Amino acid sequence: MSHVNTPALAQTLDRANSDVVLIVDDVPDNLSVLHDALDESGYTVLVATNGEAALKRATQALPDIILLDAMMPGMDGFEVARRLKASPATAPIPIVFMTGLTETEYLVAALDVGGVDYVTKPIKPKEVLARIAVHLQGAREKRQARNALDAFGYATITVRVSDGKLMWQTPLARDLLQRYYGTAAPQTPEAVLNWLRRCVANAEQQAEPPRLSMEQGAKRLSCRLHQQTGDDDWLIIMREESDETVIQAMSLSFKLTAREAEVLYWVVKGKINRDIGDILGTSPMTVKKHLERVYTKLGVETRTAAAGMAMNRIRQLHPQFEN
Numbered sequence: 001m002s003h004v005n006t007p008a009l010a011q012t013l014d015r016a017n018s019d020v021v022l023i024v025d026d027v028p029d030n031l032s033v034l035h036d037a038l039d040e041s042g043y044t045v046l047v048a049t050n051g052e053a054a055l056k057r058a059t060q061a062l063p064d065i066i067l068l069d070a071m072m073p074g075m076d077g078f079e080v081a082r083r084l085k086a087s088p089a090t091a092p093i094p095i096v097f098m099t100g101l102t103e104t105e106y107l108v109a110a111l112d113v114g115g116v117d118y119v120t121k122p123i124k125p126k127e128v129l130a131r132i133a134v135h136l137q138g139a140r141e142k143r144q145a146r147n148a149l150d151a152f153g154y155a156t157i158t159v160r161v162s163d164g165k166l167m168w169q170t171p172l173a174r175d176l177l178q179r180y181y182g183t184a185a186p187q188t189p190e191a192v193l194n195w196l197r198r199c200v201a202n203a204e205q206q207a208e209p210p211r212l213s214m215e216q217g218a219k220r221l222s223c224r225l226h227q228q229t230g231d232d233d234w235l236i237i238m239r240e241e242s243d244e245t246v247i248q249a250m251s252l253s254f255k256l257t258a259r260e261a262e263v264l265y266w267v268v269k270g271k272i273n274r275d276i277g278d279i280l281g282t283s284p285m286t287v288k289k290h291l292e293r294v295y296t297k298l299g300v301e302t303r304t305a306a307a308g309m310a311m312n313r314i315r316q317l318h319p320q321f322e323n
Contacts (some may be wrong), residue, residue: 022061102118161233217279263291
């Protein structure tokens with residue numbers, strides 16, 4: 001693989017055939033030794049010689065792993081790591097620190113700012129290659145797990161409780177948060193953050209934290225607290241659920257038109273005619289006319305009786321339905 005010197009965008013890199021490694025070091029000899037070893041092992045190699053360049057290159061290319069020198073003039077490696085971990089785009093990238101400082105406090109500091117590992121100088125290429133292989137495998141498995149969840153309709157996000165920052169998200173999660181809450185990373189929707197903080201505060205009193213739901217028509221977004229992934233980070237699993245099959249079932253069961261079934265659905269949900277009109281984009285008078293036809297088809301005379309009959313049928317067909 002050739003040495004990539006020009007600013008690289010994530011989508012232009014050939015990730016199907018090689019992993020991308022960003023080396024950050026201000027010493028040319030260190031860069032040369034690592035570049036040659038990685039290049040010969042089949043990696044695509046990116047380099048940066050200072051903190052600012054490292055942040056720019058990481059954001060542009062989204063490498064699979066970063067080898068980061070701890071001590072550099074200007075912005076040191078610890079600050080670079082903090083900034084990378086503060087951005088949802090670069091937070092998931094594993095960082096392996098390279099340091100000549102072997103005192104425990106420096107090694108602990110490297111891990112505290114988000115490093116997954118460290119190697120000591122002088123650099124031993126074989127050791128670096130072995131560490132990279134381990135962490136790339138771990139990162140790859142996490143990506144595959146998240147992508148698999150997305151494929152089955154389960155979106156995932158990680159939120160930091162202290163400042164409410166959304167640390168990372170899957171593509172499906174990004175779409176759902178935009179659609180239901182109108183927000184984008186690193187902002188966590190206020191309702192989600194408040195719910196998360198209540199769950200964390202009451203964790204000891206609850207066998208299982210309550211779920212959060214956000215309705216949008218006959219669809220709703222359900223959030224479930226999954227697990228703690230760091231000292232202050234929590235993984236949340238989201239799933240969009242729909243009662244459209246319930247509406248279809250009512251239509252078939254009672255021989256209702258699609259619009260009559262929708263009106264009956266919202267009656268079961270406890271909505272008044274004005275609210276139903278707002279939801280369906282029609283007038284309360286039109287809703288009333290649909291409802292009168294529903295009464296005739298169900299053989300009832302009141303709203304309560306229609307809702308009761310519909311609810312009994314729904315529970316037979318969809319026991320999990322909640323009104």
